[in-house]
Amino acid sequence: MAEGNVVAEKLNRRRAVPVIHLQGSHYDVGYDVGRVFASVIKNFLANYENLRDFEKEYKTDVGREVYDRTLANMKLRYPYYLKEIQGVADGAKVPFHQLFLLQMDDIIGTINDNHVPRNDTGGCSSIGVNNPESGILGHTEDAFSETLNHFYIMSAHIIPTPEDKENGAVEEQFMSLCYAGHMPGYTMGYNHNGLVFSINTLSPLVLKPGNTPRTFITRALLAAKSFSDAENILRDEGLGIGNGFSVNMLWTDAWGRQLYNVEVAPDLKGNKSLLNIHKYDEEPLVHCNIYQRLHVTEVIGPIIDSSESRLEAIHKYKPPQSRGEVVDILSDTAGKKFQVFQEKPDSIIQTIAAGIFDLDQRTWSIYIDKPNKSEPVAILPITFNI
Known part of the structure; x- marks a missing residue:
């Protein structure tokens, strides 16, 4: 959990749609998103239960190997999007690895437990x-x-x-x-x-x-x-x-x-x-x-x-x-x-x-x-x- 994160009281459904207009390099755009929405990002990272599961897998040998391999492949394929993520991390002052785990999602979340049934949920x-x-x-x-x-x-x-x-x-x-x-x-x-x-x-x-x-x-x-x-x-x-x-x-x-x-x-x-x-x-x-x-x-x-x-x-x-x-x-x-x-x-x-x-x-x-x-x-x- 990032330093300074606190678990906030549960909010009811807010009728708010924050919109940010950005211009610049991949890193600069990411940095400004992180800087402007730092409190929202930190609060989400502190309260998102799935991230706790991702971090648990990340700390295993198998999970860390997959994290490192995925990161290495993305450095070859999409290095500029990694800069975007790094910008968000720097702007919000949160760890890069937490944001990268969010991108990996079920790839890291099921690495040591890939079975039927799997507790995937969704609704879009x-x-x-x-x-x-x-x-x-x-x-x-x-x-x-x-x-x-x-x-x-x-x-x-x-x-x-x-x-x-x-x-x-x-x-x-x-x-x-x-x-x-x-x-x-x-x-x-x-x-x-x-x-x-x-x-x-x-x-x-x-x-x-x-x-x-x-x-x-x-x-x-x-x-x-x-x-x-x-x-x-x-x-x-x-x-x-x-x-x-x-x-x-x-x-x-x-x-x-x-x-x-x-x-x-x-x-x-x-x-x-x-x-x-x-x-x-x-x-x-x-x-x-x-x-x-x-x-x-x-x-x-x-x-x-x-x-x-x-x-x-x-x-x-x-x-x-x-x-x-x-x-x-x-x-x-x-x-x-x-x-x-x-x-x-x-x-x-x-x-x-x-x-x-x-x-x-x-x-x-x-x-x-x-x-x-x-x-x-x-x-x-x-x-x-x-």
């Missing part, structure tokens, strides 16, 4: 609509209850240093919701190249320790210039992802709008990620925290039970064709144990925010309470350089 639900009348991507951002009130939105213009450019960094402009202390990208947001996205955590049973953590791949997606560029980032040739997720992408380019879901999993036989790409031409996109097309052996437990329950609830509605219909579905709380909008105070998983991206209005609306019963706390502009 995404719904996309792309038709002549509407271009909508809606998402509930669900996370462990400690994450409630511990997030912020980064609006960043990354101007890489010459050294970072030599290592592959490019200029980036994006806006992303971030859990405290985490890199941007593994939630929802957009970039100025025409990409609007949301992420659903997926839980393959067998992971690949030492390979690219999903948070680095989704961080890199913020720099994607096209769908083919995003596909290359997701495939991660030469290494491949170490855990799993799916990404919902609504792309806008000179040819119009395209809606995709891509499921991503470790390739246990090769050095790349397994991908299943589905383009939605007519039907709406619906995705939760379960593989729907890619044949992967998954964990059993709450994350699967919750996903099946939420998918059942979502499909009780008629296929959505408009923003209002997406809003109503994402606000559903009919489930007794698992809800699309998880607001039960005793639930391990809470919906910390809901987002509605409206491509016709070019707005991103952020709700803290059920979106069909509340006004957005923030309405942010979507800016594309296309």
Whole structure:
């Protein structure tokens, strides 16, 4: 635990969406995030129970070897994102290794205990609509209850240093919701190249320790210039992802709008990620925290039970064709144990925010309470350089 951390009293759901606008190198942007949100980051690190488990594994021989191997691989693949993490650590005055453990997540958390059932939990639900009348991507951002009130939105213009450019960094402009202390990208947001996205955590049973953590791949997606560029980032040739997720992408380019879901999993036989790409031409996109097309052996437990329950609830509605219909579905709380909008105070998983991206209005609306019963706390502009 970082020096000076204190366990604060439990906060009720706050109707606040902190937004920070940043410009500079990867390190500078990270440093300013850490400096401005130091108290939020320290409080999250002090209270996030999963981090205690990660640190326990980190102190074992096997856990430390995997940590070191993952860090070495990321120094080769994404050294400039490591500088970002270091900047956050320096700005917030917290240990780098704690922030890197957050990025590794279940790769380190299960290193000495990879069995069935695994206590993975999750709850993000995404719904996309792309038709002549509407271009909508809606998402509930669900996370462990400690994450409630511990997030912020980064609006960043990354101007890489010459050294970072030599290592592959490019200029980036994006806006992303971030859990405290985490890199941007593994939630929802957009970039100025025409990409609007949301992420659903997926839980393959067998992971690949030492390979690219999903948070680095989704961080890199913020720099994607096209769908083919995003596909290359997701495939991660030469290494491949170490855990799993799916990404919902609504792309806008000179040819119009395209809606995709891509499921991503470790390739246990090769050095790349397994991908299943589905383009939605007519039907709406619906995705939760379960593989729907890619044949992967998954964990059993709450994350699967919750996903099946939420998918059942979502499909009780008629296929959505408009923003209002997406809003109503994402606000559903009919489930007794698992809800699309998880607001039960005793639930391990809470919906910390809901987002509605409206491509016709070019707005991103952020709700803290059920979106069909509340006004957005923030309405942010979507800016594309296309």
